[in-house]
Amino acid sequence: MQSPVCLIDNDVDGKLYVKESALQILQKIEQPVVVVAVVGLYRTGKSYLMNRLAGQQTGFELGSTIESKTKGIWMWCVPHPTKAGTTLVLLDTEGLGDVDKGDSKHDTKIFCLAVLLSSTLVNNSQGTIDNKAIEELQYVTELTEYIKVKSSDDEDDIEFVKFFPSFIWVVRDFTLEQKIKGKSVTEDQYLEFALKLKSGNSRPVKEFNLPRECIRNYFPSRKCFTFPFPTTSEKVSRLESLDSADLSSEFLEVTDRFCKFIFDKSEIKKLKDGYIVTGRVLCQLVKTYVDTISSGQVPFLENAVLTVSVIENEAAVKEGLQVYQSGMEKLKDSFPLELRDVCAEHQRLSSIATQTFMGRSFKDSEGTYTKCLEEEMNKLFDGYLHQNEEASKKRCENLLTTLSAPMTEKLKKGFYAIAGGYVLFSQDLEDIVKKYKTQANKGVKAEDTLEEFLKQKSVDSNAILQADKKLTETERKIMEKREKAVLLAQEINTKEQKQRQLEEKMEAERKSNEERMRQMKEKMDEEIKLQREEAERAMDSKLREQAALLEKGFNEKADRMTKDIEDFKRKNKEAEKKSDKLFKKVIENMNKRHDETVNLMMRQHSVQMKTIMSIKK
Numbered sequence: 001m002q003s004p005v006c007l008i009d010n011d012v013d014g015k016l017y018v019k020e021s022a023l024q025i026l027q028k029i030e031q032p033v034v035v036v037a038v039v040g041l042y043r044t045g046k047s048y049l050m051n052r053l054a055g056q057q058t059g060f061e062l063g064s065t066i067e068s069k070t071k072g073i074w075m076w077c078v079p080h081p082t083k084a085g086t087t088l089v090l091l092d093t094e095g096l097g098d099v100d101k102g103d104s105k106h107d108t109k110i111f112c113l114a115v116l117l118s119s120t121l122v123n124n125s126q127g128t129i130d131n132k133a134i135e136e137l138q139y140v141t142e143l144t145e146y147i148k149v150k151s152s153d154d155e156d157d158i159e160f161v162k163f164f165p166s167f168i169w170v171v172r173d174f175t176l177e178q179k180i181k182g183k184s185v186t187e188d189q190y191l192e193f194a195l196k197l198k199s200g201n202s203r204p205v206k207e208f209n210l211p212r213e214c215i216r217n218y219f220p221s222r223k224c225f226t227f228p229f230p231t232t233s234e235k236v237s238r239l240e241s242l243d244s245a246d247l248s249s250e251f252l253e254v255t256d257r258f259c260k261f262i263f264d265k266s267e268i269k270k271l272k273d274g275y276i277v278t279g280r281v282l283c284q285l286v287k288t289y290v291d292t293i294s295s296g297q298v299p300f301l302e303n304a305v306l307t308v309s310v311i312e313n314e315a316a317v318k319e320g321l322q323v324y325q326s327g328m329e330k331l332k333d334s335f336p337l338e339l340r341d342v343c344a345e346h347q348r349l350s351s352i353a354t355q356t357f358m359g360r361s362f363k364d365s366e367g368t369y370t371k372c373l374e375e376e377m378n379k380l381f382d383g384y385l386h387q388n389e390e391a392s393k394k395r396c397e398n399l400l401t402t403l404s405a406p407m408t409e410k411l412k413k414g415f416y417a418i419a420g421g422y423v424l425f426s427q428d429l430e431d432i433v434k435k436y437k438t439q440a441n442k443g444v445k446a447e448d449t450l451e452e453f454l455k456q457k458s459v460d461s462n463a464i465l466q467a468d469k470k471l472t473e474t475e476r477k478i479m480e481k482r483e484k485a486v487l488l489a490q491e492i493n494t495k496e497q498k499q500r501q502l503e504e505k506m507e508a509e510r511k512s513n514e515e516r517m518r519q520m521k522e523k524m525d526e527e528i529k530l531q532r533e534e535a536e537r538a539m540d541s542k543l544r545e546q547a548a549l550l551e552k553g554f555n556e557k558a559d560r561m562t563k564d565i566e567d568f569k570r571k572n573k574e575a576e577k578k579s580d581k582l583f584k585k586v587i588e589n590m591n592k593r594h595d596e597t598v599n600l601m602m603r604q605h606s607v608q609m610k611t612i613m614s615i616k617k
Helices: 020-027 046-053 106-117 131-135 138-146 157-161 187-194 203-218 236-241 249-265 279-294 301-332 339-360 368-403 405-413 421-438 446-467 473-551 555-616
Strands: 005-010 016-018 033-040 073-079 087-093 120-126 166-172 222-226
Touching (some): 005 020, 005 279, 016 279, 020 073, 033 106, 046 087, 073 106, 087 106, 106 279, 131 203, 138 203, 157 203, 157 473, 166 249, 187 222, 203 473, 222 249, 279 301, 301 339, 339 368, 339 473, 368 421, 368 446, 368 555, 405 421, 421 446, 446 473, 473 555
Parallel strands (some): 033 087, 166 222
Antiparallel strands (some): 005 016, 005 073, 073 087
């Protein structure tokens, strides 16, 4: 993208809606995305930082008057400067606290969307992080009113940690010395000091602690940057047009540190259980969240994930089938082929298609979409087998027509209607069969078509045999028996070919199932691993927060957290057991479908074998 576009706008009634043109941009991004959103009061210079992250001097509009310039949420997608194969999505939100908006809840909705969509949330403020600055971030105390993890009431702060972004507080025009009680401190220590809780249970203390507790609980990963004045006051309004020489070296140094931190430390956006978000998935999330909030409802994070999973899983099935079908269409150009060659390519393409599907699918915990892909590929495979048979039949018929053309001409001219004509006819027929069998690439219907051809020619053969006056009655009966034996032998050849082909199909099914099982197990292991890593991160953040509370003497709060942590551990174990149980059920169902298919083939094999044995007798 050469410049930012509006992602979320306000209609004439102030209602939020998504710009279709922006969604189309996201829809085309197949790469994982790092999403950085900036929030803060209007006229605090948020857009300047976002332009620097995009590697540009201009882009997001900077205001030079007292009115807010950015409206809604604007988006800029650029290649990530340090993470190959990743897109950096920058979201610049409209300034909070603009008195002209009218809707008192509008800012909260914008703030919630920034939290929901980002993997890193940057809060931009001016001056210092004092009580006023924290109170201005009141929206954080309203998050649980506007965002729910699940539709049930059974949730706590630790659940939000799984969904919420990391948090960076940027303080612009910072003029104070970074000292606490006369001792120099880091920017991060300055932030933690500002978020320090007060002891007591009085109403003023609770009101003081509430926003701080929310920030500490919802955003355990926190970072702070303090920016000095960028330049002289008369030049600030032209910040985007100033050269580096016109800007303070200290300001540039902090800007560079800020950008480097974002590039190196901001993580790829993920959904619950560690599922990586691409631009395409982000597109669905934007639409789901905005539609829900605009309708006056509260977005349930797990419901949003399920909605996206349905869309992605359906698309994953379609994508897998396209991979399989395009490969088989290329193979079709080479029809007719031997069954083993068609089966080998079917196995190869099935494996690639399943891999493609699993690379995009998620939360297919009951294997519904895996089964759908498997069944649709099998239907397509049956169709291609039929087309291969038809191509083989056509080639064999054309071949026999060509080889028997001289015989057909002789029959028309009555060449065999003489004494000894039967022997001549039989010799010509044997020559046709020999030449036919030496021909390559006849395919799966070679024996079937030959059997049908010999049956057709037996009518001519019998007529010539009966009319041949050179033969005695005894010789005629011997010839009839010989002819029946030839037809019977060909019938056996045909059935034995079908038997071999059925065995090849059974072997192909066995190998395909083994590969599906291997891929499914890999997928399950990866999902459980991501689930554990996510739980460990959330647990680690809570343990750090608990340790900080104990260090500051908030024993009662720390004790309450102990119960929350134990509940969290229990829920994680239950979730892991549930996932394991579902995965085992999926594997069991896959094996069951495989067994049913193989058993059907085995029954067909048994019937064919009995038929062959009865014919030979």
